[in-house]
Amino acid sequence: MAKRFHPLFRPLSAAQEARARRPALAGQSPAIEAIWQVVQRVPRGRVATYGEVARAAGLPGRARLTGRALRKVPPDMHLPWHRILGAGGRIVFARQSPHHREQARLLRSEGVPVKDGRVPRSAIMTAEEL
């Protein structure tokens, strides 16, 4: 017996189906998921830069995508977003912003000194270590 469809029915593309079937917590794209995985393995007491995270995820030159990926992290995912900094170990958020203060607070709570919105180079991980 052939299936019957409503006149307004339109089949979903493969991508749409995959997205619909997957729980909301899963990544929206392979690239985003790869980035999340890298971020997840930055240990307490250390940090990584947007660029290095991208590189370690197999996405050289895509630092901005790391930013996008972090912006999309569901709060209940418990990803150490605060361990990701701008080039040279600089907190990217504006000095007075709540985000900036929160990130600095979290880092210090893990033993990473933050002075003048920056962390020591010794705390920064390279793509190799990731």
Add this chain to the structure above:
DNA sequence: GTTGTGACATTAT
């Protein structure tokens, strides 16, 4: 389709 923007980086000046 085009344009502007952005949790960025690198290189040059």
Add this chain to the structure above:
DNA sequence: CATAATGCCACAA
């Protein structure tokens, strides 16, 4: 130290 130019590309308007 600072600023600008350029590359990058997802996303929204």
